[in-house]
Amino acid sequence: MIPERKETNQHLSDNLFLPLENSSYHAETIAKPSISYWKDAWMRLSKNKLSMAGLVMLILLVLMAIFGPLLTPYSYDHQVLTEGNLPPSSEHWFGTDNLGRDMFTRTWNGARISLFVGFMAAIIDFIIGVAYGGFSGYKGGRTDNFMMRIIEILYGLPYLLMVILLMVVMGPGLFTIIIALTVTGWVGMARIVRGQVLQLKNAEHVLASRTFGASAGRVIRKNLLPNTMGPIIVQMTLTVPTAIFAEAFLSFLGLGVQAPVASWGVMANDGLSVILSGHWWRLFFPAFFISLTMFAFNVLGDGLQDALDPKLRK
Amino acid sequence: MAKYVMNRLFAMVITLWIIVTITFFLMHAVPGSPFNQERNTSEAVQQNLEAHYHLNEPVFIQYAIYIKSLATLDFGPSIKQSSTSVNEMIGRGFPVSAELGITSLIIAIISGIVLGIMAALRHNGAIDYMAMTFAVIGISVPNFIMATLLIQQLAVTWEIFPVATWASPMHMILPSIALATGPMAIIARLTRSSMIEVLNQDYVMTARAKGMTTFQIVMKHALRNALLPVITILGTLVAGVLTGSFVIEKIFAIPGMGKYFINGINDRDYPVIMGTTVFYSAFLIMMLFIVDIAYGILDPRIKLHKRGE
Numbered sequence: 001m002i003p004e005r006k007e008t009n010q011h012l013s014d015n016l017f018l019p020l021e022n023s024s025y026h027a028e029t030i031a032k033p034s035i036s037y038w039k040d041a042w043m044r045l046s047k048n049k050l051s052m053a054g055l056v057m058l059i060l061l062v063l064m065a066i067f068g069p070l071l072t073p074y075s076y077d078h079q080v081l082t083e084g085n086l087p088p089s090s091e092h093w094f095g096t097d098n099l100g101r102d103m104f105t106r107t108w109n110g111a112r113i114s115l116f117v118g119f120m121a122a123i124i125d126f127i128i129g130v131a132y133g134g135f136s137g138y139k140g141g142r143t144d145n146f147m148m149r150i151i152e153i154l155y156g157l158p159y160l161l162m163v164i165l166l167m168v169v170m171g172p173g174l175f176t177i178i179i180a181l182t183v184t185g186w187v188g189m190a191r192i193v194r195g196q197v198l199q200l201k202n203a204e205h206v207l208a209s210r211t212f213g214a215s216a217g218r219v220i221r222k223n224l225l226p227n228t229m230g231p232i233i234v235q236m237t238l239t240v241p242t243a244i245f246a247e248a249f250l251s252f253l254g255l256g257v258q259a260p261v262a263s264w265g266v267m268a269n270d271g272l273s274v275i276l277s278g279h280w281w282r283l284f285f286p287a288f289f290i291s292l293t294m295f296a297f298n299v300l301g302d303g304l305q306d307a308l309d310p311k312l313r314k
Numbered sequence: 315m316a317k318y319v320m321n322r323l324f325a326m327v328i329t330l331w332i333i334v335t336i337t338f339f340l341m342h343a344v345p346g347s348p349f350n351q352e353r354n355t356s357e358a359v360q361q362n363l364e365a366h367y368h369l370n371e372p373v374f375i376q377y378a379i380y381i382k383s384l385a386t387l388d389f390g391p392s393i394k395q396s397s398t399s400v401n402e403m404i405g406r407g408f409p410v411s412a413e414l415g416i417t418s419l420i421i422a423i424i425s426g427i428v429l430g431i432m433a434a435l436r437h438n439g440a441i442d443y444m445a446m447t448f449a450v451i452g453i454s455v456p457n458f459i460m461a462t463l464l465i466q467q468l469a470v471t472w473e474i475f476p477v478a479t480w481a482s483p484m485h486m487i488l489p490s491i492a493l494a495t496g497p498m499a500i501i502a503r504l505t506r507s508s509m510i511e512v513l514n515q516d517y518v519m520t521a522r523a524k525g526m527t528t529f530q531i532v533m534k535h536a537l538r539n540a541l542l543p544v545i546t547i548l549g550t551l552v553a554g555v556l557t558g559s560f561v562i563e564k565i566f567a568i569p570g571m572g573k574y575f576i577n578g579i580n581d582r583d584y585p586v587i588m589g590t591t592v593f594y595s596a597f598l599i600m601m602l603f604i605v606d607i608a609y610g611i612l613d614p615r616i617k618l619h620k621r622g623e
Contacts, residue, residue, distance in 0.1 A: 156329040158598050160557040161591055162336075168579055168587065169340045245456055252458050252561055253576060272462055272565070280466075287459040295454035 041230075044307040051303025057296040061289070065115050068108025076109040077101065077260035088281055095281040097270065106262050107285045113263040114244050114293065117177055121243035122236045124182040129189025130232065134220045136190070137197030148194070154187045163246060167255040174257050177250060181243050192235055196228035230308035237301035241294040248290055264290045322606065326599050333595045338380055341584040342373055367393065367585075380588075389589030394581045400589035407571035410480060411563070414570060415555050418490040422497035422551070427544070429498070430505025431532060434540075437510055445502060452499030458561040461492035465565070480568045489566045493558050497551045501544055509540040545609050549602040556594060
């Protein structure tokens, strides 16, 4: 039975039924302004103080690597034998080495080399890893199986041992270091990209794109890669310090870049031999900046890992 | 389980064979014969030397000879130090390196786990921040720099420890610490994050509700589960300690295998480089295998016969 409706509002006047003002109308909507993935990641990253400190340090390091050697009147290989092993002073801010070369200029010149090695290794790893992992994951089936077998074997090779062997064969030098680091280094990236592509390739937007006749290359470029960028970027930020460490390690074994060019690893190695004679600045500055760079990349990588994880998005 | 072990053993042999092959052909790709720089050798002596090391044969015959001698665990002779074989070098160097490696792994594991637990129990507290800053610094400072700092401060300035060589337990402390810092930092970070996760589980809450003390909860319930991720990276850590030992042995003048390897590289003594590389690789692959098997035994959730993604 339908209860009888009481006519309670019959005496309400029409002016109560005017449209609401625009602002109060929208106040009812339950939504925050739409934020893109990258904006959100940046907001989360900027809340992480340690990571931001790492980012600022890195920007400063890169700027100093570019402009540092220009701040002094000396060049990195200019020898003044009478001014060898001078402690830091107003003339030589980081002191001089045994051949009288200005340590400040050499340190920032070394920064160029170390950072170059780090960034190049990361970029080449990225290119090979994305191409290999993307193709393998996208193709799937037998191709994927075969390509992953190769990866498994390469993954079992001891990384630094293989790098050392390659350096012995190719001879020391800047470009051989980069080649040696990337020949075995891209495997990690390929695994990550392949895993992501496998997860994504049956998602609706990919299927839609394929239904419209997009080629494999286009699907990988437009649909798959943008969605895998998070883990890729994290992996790249962690590759750079690994490469810088490996370069220092190789230089330490005498397999690094050759004189008069000096990377931080070479300088640290030179500095080690004189540490007992009290020329602390010859070890301190390269060692400090290697550690600072690795620290900055590591904390930035940690922060990015949290910031780019879609599961942690609020 | 048995099938999985068999598969893994087969894969190990394949990987090892690939390493041997790569190493062999890389070393033979280097231009020139090892005897080229030798002065005062007549043509005949040179030819005899090359014949002695089978260097006059085609590469593939040499390869076959090398594989055959490896199968009998013979790494061949050293070219530069003709009185010693590579086997003797490994026999002399490996025990020393193993002692150094095991000591630093024990230091790294114990202190890393303790640090990680402390940080997790005081999550976001002062101890947590201190421990994690310490850990990030431990990862960032390369081990050869750590070693130098230790020598400079503890051996030269304060004279607490001897500077170098390998004679007594006192000599072992500094190199072991220098080698342990990196792995310790990695273990501490991993233990912390997995411990935080485990401490939020329901069974930990139940244990707490029963009135167990924090110490009991950690020891009886949390630690076991929190350590599983740590076990997975043990293989990688062993690899890190192993490569790290090259530089540490060089800095502290320790007569381990790393010293022979580095000398081999500096002298371009190819049989030594090949032999030590193959030995190191075989050792590492064995370690990874053992870690995987141990993981499967410790974690009943892992089914070894299934290939994981």
